[in-house]
Amino acid sequence: MNSENKIYIHADDYGYTKSMSSKILDCVNDGKVNSISIMIDGNSEALTKIKGIKNTEIRLHLNLTSINSVGNQMHKEKLLKLSFLKLFFANKKLKKICIEEIDHQIDKFCKLYDLESLELDGHHHIQIIPWIYKHLTNQERYEITNIRIPSEKIYLLNFASILRITFYRNLFALIVLKYLSLGKKQSSKRGFAGLLYSGIYKINSLEKHIKKLKETYTEFEISFHPGHPDYNEYDLFKKNHLKYVTSINRINEYKLLQSDFKY
Numbered sequence: 001m002n003s004e005n006k007i008y009i010h011a012d013d014y015g016y017t018k019s020m021s022s023k024i025l026d027c028v029n030d031g032k033v034n035s036i037s038i039m040i041d042g043n044s045e046a047l048t049k050i051k052g053i054k055n056t057e058i059r060l061h062l063n064l065t066s067i068n069s070v071g072n073q074m075h076k077e078k079l080l081k082l083s084f085l086k087l088f089f090a091n092k093k094l095k096k097i098c099i100e101e102i103d104h105q106i107d108k109f110c111k112l113y114d115l116e117s118l119e120l121d122g123h124h125h126i127q128i129i130p131w132i133y134k135h136l137t138n139q140e141r142y143e144i145t146n147i148r149i150p151s152e153k154i155y156l157l158n159f160a161s162i163l164r165i166t167f168y169r170n171l172f173a174l175i176v177l178k179y180l181s182l183g184k185k186q187s188s189k190r191g192f193a194g195l196l197y198s199g200i201y202k203i204n205s206l207e208k209h210i211k212k213l214k215e216t217y218t219e220f221e222i223s224f225h226p227g228h229p230d231y232n233e234y235d236l237f238k239k240n241h242l243k244y245v246t247s248i249n250r251i252n253e254y255k256l257l258q259s260d261f262k263y
Contacts, residue, residue, distance in 0.1 A: 005214045007263055008035040008190070008221035012061055012121070013245075014050070015042025017236055020227030020245070022046070027226050027257040028056055035221060037061035037121050040109045047112060059119035059146075060109045064098055064126055066241050075100075080238075084124050087132070099135055110142055121148035121223075128180045137187060148221075149188040150174075151181035152195050155212050157205040161197060166249065170196050191220035198225070199249025203261045210263045226254035 011024045014036045021043055027033040035057040038047065050058065064082050075097045082098070090098065110118055126132055127147055136144055152174055161167050174195050193213055197205060206222075213220045228250040234242055 004218060006190070006219040007210065007214075008057065008219075009033050009257070009263065010035040010037070010194070010221045010223045011227065011257075012037050012223055012225050013039060013123070013227045014061070015039040015046050016066075016227060016245070017229050017233045018043045018046055019230040019233055021049075023254055024227045025049070027254070028053075030258060032257045032261075033224075033226075035059070038109065039063050039123070040105050040112065041067065051113065057119070058113065059121060060105060062102060062105060062120055062122040062127055062132075064101060064122075065124045066237075066244075084126060084129070087126055088129050090131070095131055098132070102132070102135065103139070103141065106139075106142060115142075117143035117145050119146040120144060125150050125177055125180075128177065128184060130180070133184060133187075144187075146189050147184075147187040148192060148223075149181050149184050150177045150192050150195060151185065152178070152193050153191075153216065154196060155209060157197065157208050157212075158202075160202075161200055161205065164200050166198075166200050167196070170198055170200075189219060191217035192223070193220065194223035198223075199247065199252060201253070201256055203256065203259055206256065206261050207263070224253045224257060225250050226257050228254065 009032055011027060011033045014021050014024050015038045024033065024036060028036065034055060037059045039061050040047065041063070064079065064087060065084060067079055078094065078097055079101060087098065106118065109115070120136070121127055127136065128150065136147060154174070156162070177195065191213060193209060197209065209222070229236070229245055237245060
């Protein structure tokens with residue numbers, strides 16, 4: 001690692017299930033991942049296992065779109081049906097329910113890991129939905145020192161990538177998130193990458209991307225989703241979520257983070 005750059009190889013979704021968390025820990029123990037974000041209402045054994053973890057940053061992975069359990073049982077049915085679009089267009093009543101859930105997750109995270117301040121991101125990037133972002137930046141319960149702002153610079157790393165449908169799906173998501181990120185960069189202390197080439201990185205394209213990011217940022221993160229469930233956990237997910245977490249792209253990212261790439 002260049003001494004002038006602070007690089008975070010980051011894994012999302014720790015705590016989602018026991019086996020997903022175990023695969024993320026494989027990457028941490030191999031020295032490739034040095035930052036993870038945690039679904040705080042996830043697998044309790046996995047959450048306890050990383051108490052006091054060294055040389056690895058932990059942050060809250062705010063989750064409203066793939067909830068397995070909720071803090072607010074009274075509104076469980078509503079919370080289990082949320083999506084990015086439903087959150088984006090939420091009415092006043094739904095916003096109030098979601099804010100209670102957000103505060104519950106922040107409280108639980110800080111209490112479990114004995115924190116007075118925290119960093120966070122969001123499952124499906126919900127942290128940049130305007131009313132959620134406003135609540136996070138205005139709340140006074142805890143100091144939030146860093147919010148992931150997914151405004152990624154577009155680099156063409158190789159021609160093989162642009163032949164993949166995944167590349168264009170990722171590009172569309174990137175453009176939407178860049179637009180929603182406007183005016184929010186002051187909440188992040190580091191650059192972000194990992195969306196455009198999510199699931200389609202190869203060792204050479206990842207190393208090339210890291211080199212380009214080093215030229216642009218003194219501090220940056222590249223996010224990955226190496227966790228994928230074992231077969232005996234499939235019943236924990238709704239149909240659309242199961243397809244997402246069992247994607248071949250996740251398996252490929254796990255294999256990539258187990259490989260001998262350099263940063």
